[in-house]
Amino acid sequence: MSIYRPLLMFVLLAAAGFGGGHALAQAPAVGPEAPGAPAAVALPPPTNALPFLLATNALPRAGTTNAPAMAEAATAEEMQNVYEDIALLTETMLLVRRHYVDALDYRRIVYSAIHGMLSDLDPHSDFLEPKASEGLKEETEGRFGGIGIQIGMRGGLPLVIAPIEESPAYAAGLLAGDLIVAIEGRPALGLNIEQVMQKLRGTPGTRVTLTIGREGRDPFDVTLVRDTIKVASVKGARVLRNRVGYLRITQFSEPTGAEVAAALGRLATNELAGLVLDLRDNPGGLLSQAIAVAEQFLPEKTVIVTTRGREGVHETETFRAGGGRHLIGLPMAILINRGTASAAEIVTGALQDAKRAIVIGDTSFGKASVQKIMPLATREQCHIKLTTAHYYTPGGRMIHDTGIEPDIVVPLPPTAWHRVQMKRDAEERPAAYPPERREEFADAVDTQLDRAVDALVAARIFGANRDVK
Template identity: 35%
Template sequence: MKYILPAIGSVAAIALFAFSSTNQSAIAFEPSSNTNTFEQLDLFADVLARVRTDYVVDVNDVELIENALNGMLQSLDPHSSYVTPEQFKELQVTTSGEYGGLGMEVTMEAGFVKVIAPIDETPAKRAGIKAGDYLTEIDGKSIMGLSLTEAVKQMRGKPGEDITVTVIREDEDPMEITMTREVIKRIVAKYEVKDGLGYIRLAQFNDKAEEGVVKAIKELSKEFGGKIPGLILDLRGNPGGLLDQSVKVSSVFLDGGEVVSTRGRVASDTQRYNGEAGELAKDVPIVVLIDGASASASEIVAGALQDRGRAIILGMTSFGKGSVQSIIPLRGGRDGGLRMTTQRYYTPAGRSIQGTGIEPDIAVSFVPDDGKKRLQRREADLPNAIKNENEDTETEELVVDYPPEDYDPEGDYQLEKAIELLKGGNYVAKLAEFQG
């Protein structure tokens, strides 16, 4: 977590006058912005007092102010919010250990909880929760109007307890799905040999991500007698995670150099993150699979390998979560904290990920083109999403390779195309083409 200490001090409003030596007239300058701010704070206090005295039922002052803080922060972007003291303590536990829950990355959209991606080998994944699903009720009670933090808190609980969520999915009737909470463990990379090639599936970027990828490559190298003939890194449905792990995972496939940079409000607030020298999978042809649910750290890795000419990216455009949230404690956490967006992510070539995501070199759909316009919500579609400063730049429309209409629904067309690319003998030429 990144900690930012707020400046503390007082501001005095000073009225300045210019006096003419001939007519003694006074010219008053416009009130400072600080004065206007103080007037708005007075207005807030007045509204609070009115609600306390005149509202139809008694109100809780603490809840009113917490909701006001959340309203202010959530009006900035979908990922900023106020964290209560209790939630602040829970957040520290969640980011450092295991917890009882369902296993899915979620965000807030139009007052509902929206699934970015379920995590592999969790109750959500096994129950059939899909990226793009909307959760509207928990155990029969509406969660409309709750903050994301409050909704997530309701989904967590003791392992072994059942929970029923109401799911709205495009072109389907609302459904109730019952799951049993489990301890959500830190998932490491899974690997296997597929059609004579190495395959690594990375479900999220927790603190074991690099360790899992390194182990996978070493084990695959043994199976191939020393060198992997080709490697598929599957980041589909990976909602992201820790920034440092995205840099470390990228380092496995790069021999040093820049992986990602973050830029804040001012030009001087720029940080560059470089990979370590000593590429582990040297000269191994790589295809990275991404989709609309690949977000954050997944996009950092895909963008770095794409910009550095180290891999061909195949699949569909990623989610576009290109912003950095800092957890800023208030009075050391005694008053909770702020989860606030403070920076944007940029690929080594200087491309902002925010809102636009990473476009694949080869666009391949997972499902056939049935003529319907599929709802593929991404970061840019979320209310108050931060705009990409280059969003007016014209981009070519992707030419998508769709599976045939009679394609086996249990098949994996994107994976098949990745295997075909690596075994087709034209990988090097294709890589050079995309870099050109």
């Protein structure tokens, strides 16, 4: 192996640089208003830093660097172990390069090694190659090409957290909780999230066939035509019976806080008796926007969420309500289901713990891990997405993998929920549904929404009677 020794020496010298305390880059604490991170060795700012994101992710400001400097006092024994382990990695890469059945270049081998290292940590950590980094940026801006689902991982298989409204996946009837067993006939078991997303996204008009596993039935195939996914984060604002307002948030992207404020301004002209905030099938999004929404319903300085990382590495940080508008006198109900995740759970947990809203529906998804997207100074347009903290509700609950329990449980089976969604969509977009199609789900009943309205009307009546006494 004529190139083994120089390649190994290069890697070992890089390792020695880390051991000596030189950081390639350094990330701020979670949150767009986070205090500055500790000083690091001055390097040119990394390029292509993405905007800041939670849950599906937290992103650093442009011009910052990745990780705190490693300890100065690494022992000789520790450094020897590092040399030996990197030598093992280098030798393995060279053997793959020389003997694998298909010819691979070194970049593909190195990228695969990084993917494996990060995806082995947890389902949400990963290496983002340039195409994936650009796709993530498009998603946070609310526009991208694909089939329109938010995915997680369960048991090594891609899991549909929620289909995006008006997307090909939504129209085809994919449901929260569906597992993607295969993509184009190839097993999906063992793929990481980025690899799945690369296979699902593509040019609008092209097709992709998924094999879906759903509880209670045999696996089945669904062929979807990719489209440009445009995500309107706030939809359906209207007044229901008994002067109860309704507002649905589909995800937390860059304009969500402002869109909610505008919708509330329009609804507030109707002398509302209460407000239903519908977060069902909302897979999350930006931490900053979750805070921007929650603070509109809470008194100033009320705790919204706390993030806690590894002790001594990422400090605990608490986010409180700020902003100028605080709609605190209006009775509220929040609707959740198993497609409610991440940033949507932050809003739910904040208002539930503050006793500001009654939560109705099914137990939420349970994603309370925070990822930072860190630009790599050594490779432009590449990033790593790394889990650095968990978030806790104001009452100290850590709901990761368990979810938020509603105050009033109102089950709505997946098939019934899909019929409710289709009826709702037909009411909001009647031109998209011919009369015979609307007849298919005309009798669908949203029992969760009905229960929320009843609860708010009852609370209003009870409050009025108490005031009279």
